[in-house]
Amino acid sequence: xxxxxxxxPKADPVPIIISVPHAGVKFPEEIKNxxxxxxxxxxxxxxxxxxxxxxxxxxxxxxxxxxxxxxxxIDLNRNPDSKPLYNDGRLIxxxxxxxxxxxxxxxxxxxxxxxxxVIKRRLKTYYWPYYEQLDQLLAARKKQFGKVLxxxxxxxxxxxxxxxxxxxxxxxxGNNDLKTAAPQLIESALTELKLGNFEVSHNSPFKGGHITxxxxxxxxxxxxxxxxMNKILYMDDNELTYNKERAKNVQIVxxxxxxxxxxxxxALS
Numbered sequence: 181x182x183x184x185x186x187x188x189p190k191a192d193p194v195p196i197i198i199s200v201p202h203a204g205v206k207f208p209e210e211i212k213n214x215x216x217x218x219x220x221x222x223x224x225x226x227x228x229x230x231x232x233x234x235x236x237x238x239x240x241x242x243x244x245x246x247x248x249x250x251x252x253x254i255d256l257n258r259n260p261d262s263k264p265l266y267n268d269g270r271l272i273x274x275x276x277x278x279x280x281x282x283x284x285x286x287x288x289x290x291x292x293x294x295x296x297x298v299i300k301r302r303l304k305t306y307y308w309p310y311y312e313q314l315d316q317l318l319a320a321r322k323k324q325f326g327k328v329l330x331x332x333x334x335x336x337x338x339x340x341x342x343x344x345x346x347x348x349x350x351x352x353x354g355n356n357d358l359k360t361a362a363p364q365l366i367e368s369a370l371t372e373l374k375l376g377n378f379e380v381s382h383n384s385p386f387k388g389g390h391i392t393x394x395x396x397x398x399x400x401x402x403x404x405x406x407x408x409m410n411k412i413l414y415m416d417d418n419e420l421t422y423n424k425e426r427a428k429n430v431q432i433v434x435x436x437x438x439x440x441x442x443x444x445x446x447a448l449s
Contacts, residue, residue, distance in 0.1 A: 181208060183309055186317075187237070187244040194241040194442050195325035197317045198234055199332045199391060201256040201310070202227035204247040214292040215252065216285070223250055224280050225273075227335045229422045233414050234333055236431055240438055243317055247310055252277055252286055254306040257332070257389035265389060271342035276302055281340050311394070318395065318402055327401040327448055329365060329441060332391045335409045337419055344385050350378035350413055354388030354406040360396025361403035368444040369405055369437055376433035378413065401448075 205223055207215070231246045238244065247256055258275040259265065266272060271283060276294045279285055287293050294302065314330070321328040339347045351373055355361045373380045388396070388406035396404030411419045414427040 181206065182248055183306060184248055184313060185246045186313075187231075187246070189241040189243055190238040191241040193243070193321065193324065195321045195328040195445050196240075196242045196438065196441065197314070197321060197328065197330050198237050198242055198244040199314055199330060200227070200231045200234065200244065200246040201332065201391060202247070202251045202334060203230045204249045204251070206248050207250055207253055211253070214287055216288055219280070219284070219286045220252075223252070224282075224337075225251060225277075227333075228411065228415065228420070229427075230333050230335050230409075232422060233335075233409075233427055233430060234434070236435055237438070240435070240442070242438065243321075245310075245314060245317060249306055254302045256307060256310050257334075257391050259390050260303055260307060265387075265393075270344065270385075275299070275307065281337075282342055311391075314391075314395065322401060325445070327445060328403070329361070329445060330392070330395050330402070330404040331438075331441075332389070332404065332406040333409075334389075334406060335411045335414075338410055338412050348385070348408075348410050349381035350410045352381045352384070352386045352408040354383055354386045354392060354408065355396065355404070356387045356393050357383055360388060360392050360398065361405050362398045362448060364444050364448060365403050365405065365441060368440045369407075372437035372440045373407075373433060375436065376429070378430075378433065 255275045255277060262274040264272050276299050278287060278293045318328050318330060336348060353369055355366055386408045392404045392406040395402060414430050415421060416423050
């Protein structure tokens with residue numbers, strides 16, 4: 181089973197890599213039936229169609245990497261030791277989750293839940309290969325341009341009460357409190373995102389997950405930003421169906437944001 185898909189640029193390459201770690205829906209055959217069938221058929225925590233939303237990226241010279249496995253097999257945006265990314269009381273699933281975001285068990289029985297040996301094997305087999313490939317993509321662009329930006333692309337339900345009681349903002353830009361990217365890139369992204377007819381939040385309630393925090397080293401000319409997006413911006417209100425008209429409005433804003441980021445990267449010393 182291929183763990184990820186790489187979509188190469190269709191134009192001259194630019195120093196941006198887009199990562200889509202949570203749009204995968206596949207399960208290894210040997211563990212597929214360990215999960216409750218009704219849960220597996222819905223995959224409620226999936227970042228549905230995010231890779232489709234960013235389909236324009238290749239025409240701008242951007243490389244995209246998309247994970248194929250469901251985050252319920254391995255969550256690529258969690259700490260490898262499952263250390264919590266937040267300490268404010270919200271429900272935080274691990275790198276090998278046993279529940280969905282609402283606390284519902286996803287396995288048929290507790291005896292099928294991954295133990296320490298299984299977790300170690302999944303990290304080696306599924307988790308680190310994604311990181312190694314992403315590292316190679318970033319290194320190649322940095323070698324070519326002297327700098328590179330990683331954009332980690334996500335989406336989330338309009339409301340998840342176990343994380344916060346109120347609905348989420350439309351878009352949330354995360355950079356671990358300004359630590360993972362140069363100020364110029366953060367300002368460029370925020371400015372362009374806010375030009376759309378969307379509510380944009382900065383580092384609240386999400387600061388960027390493990391991928392952003394792991395790779396974002398602006399002092400080494402490797403920058404990282406995470407964009408969390410409300411699913412109803414590009415899906416129907418049922419959060420199940422891709423909505424082309426809504427998506428077009430989001431894509432216009434995203435394209436303008438990346439064009440601005442490309443120019444900002446070129447100007448960075």
